[in-house]
Amino acid sequence: MSTWLNRQAFRPDVTVAVFFAVVALFFYGSILWTFYMSLTRSTLIPNYQIVGLDQYVKLFTNQRWLVSCLNMVVFGVLYILGTLAFGILLAVLADRNIKAESLFRTIFLYPLAVSLIITGLSWRWLLDPTTGLQALMRDIGWESFTFDWLTRSDRAIYTLVIASIWHSAGLVMVIVLAGLRGIDNDLWKAIRMEGIPLWRAYCQVIFPGMRPVIASCVVLLMSEVIRGYDLIIAMTKGGPGISTEMPAKFAVDFYFARVNLGLASAASIMMLVLSLIMLAPYFYSEFRRRT
């Protein structure tokens, strides 16, 4: 081993080439193959005859797909805004010289170590109207207390929002807190000398300076939204009815349970296109900054 190692030249490019070949095959090759399948009528096994955009037409006339997309938008907007607001608020408060900061931080962040499956199960148990929170409130005397969103098709999606904010707020807090700690003390001194109220200092000086930090939080949260699968499986299974279906689950269901390879591939390609559109501004600015 060691003599073999020594005989090689100093060639990082060879290593890069080997790894990149693997990534190119499994990531980009797979995408091409999936795209190809989305242009065919494949069901259980691949059918290689191209029929054009039929699957995309079917997809966008499929009620369940349209509901899935709409759900993702509603969920995504509320989840991202909610997580940002809660996470930033926690970071700002944690940065005000509080006692037991590390204890609070540990509590706020631990959900991130918990899988989304367990997150979903726990919240399902907690919000189950017959045994969870609602039952507790009624037991202790508040007879009219009602919180049955989990079982209502017009509200169930909000319970997913609550559970996923619980899961990710700590992430935003840690990232924003790291940003706040990086702020120059002189800036704070200047703010104090000018007598600017604290809330205005945050809104007009501190946060605008932290735009890249907040942007990377948004990017992380967006990719969570598009990938969202485990939480739905554990918490609502897409129900009641199809009220909490989302694209990631639609694609997996059609790949495996409903064996419709063509339609599932079309759905996956749409998910990919959506990810790239949402991430394009970020990558563009990153790339320009670096070169």
Next chain:
Amino acid sequence: MTAATVRRGTAFAPRAARIGLYVFLVVSAVFFILPLLLVIMNSLKPMEEIRQGNLLALPVNPNLEAWATAWASACTGLDCAGIRPGLWNSIKITIPSVVISTLAGALNGYALAQWKSRHANMIMLLITVGLFIPYQAMLYPTVKILSTVGMFRTYAGIVFVHIIYGLPYTTLLFRNFYVGIPDEISRAARMEGASFLRTFWSIILPISTNILVVVAILQFTGIWNDYLLGLIFAGNDNLPMTVQLTNIVGNSRGVANPNVNMAAALITAIPTLVVYFLSGRYFVRGIAAGAVKG
């Protein structure tokens, strides 16, 4: 109470604002602890107590019966061996996946940091984009490739998928770390006639302990908590704990046993929680490093 009012108050009512701040933090802490508390409490209740009260009532006679059932005799479909086989499966999937994907990411990240070429930037961009590709757009072809070589739904297959799918993330974290270390180290080794792999193995890896720990912790959490890949690629003999847990909870035969389900959920969550509590500083650093991409 919003942050703005808390802080606006600081000017003329610092004491009240201070109290408001702590009230908000404590209420938030309760919100974060509540689901965990619920699961712990109910896993300790015998079935009679579950039937009488609601899930948020305190256990009267706490015992570990539900834990024992969840561990060794809860049913996942036809099989009634508890979550124990899943624990072993998760361990034997996670350990090699974490070790190999971390080392591979380190090697690739170091190579990308060392390769002075404009292509290196382009390749880095393509690898970074790989982080954001939804699994769904790669799943079926991966199934196809693995079936062709006889690895679909096997132990080797699931480990392989975790390594490949983890590569963009580990590569990115290491590359960002290695771009920051002084180039003299590599240059000196190169002058001595050391090969690239030799330099990496004998000089670079030993000075990378911190980042290795950070990346390994992130990979451990991610792979242990994975559900979708395990479900599709592991095969029935190697199902990880997360999949077995949903099978136990979703098992429709017989009566529902919330206490057993919750004990099973806790057993599944314990390894990542232990790692989190023991390694808090590294965990936080990893998240911050992963977030500031580029």
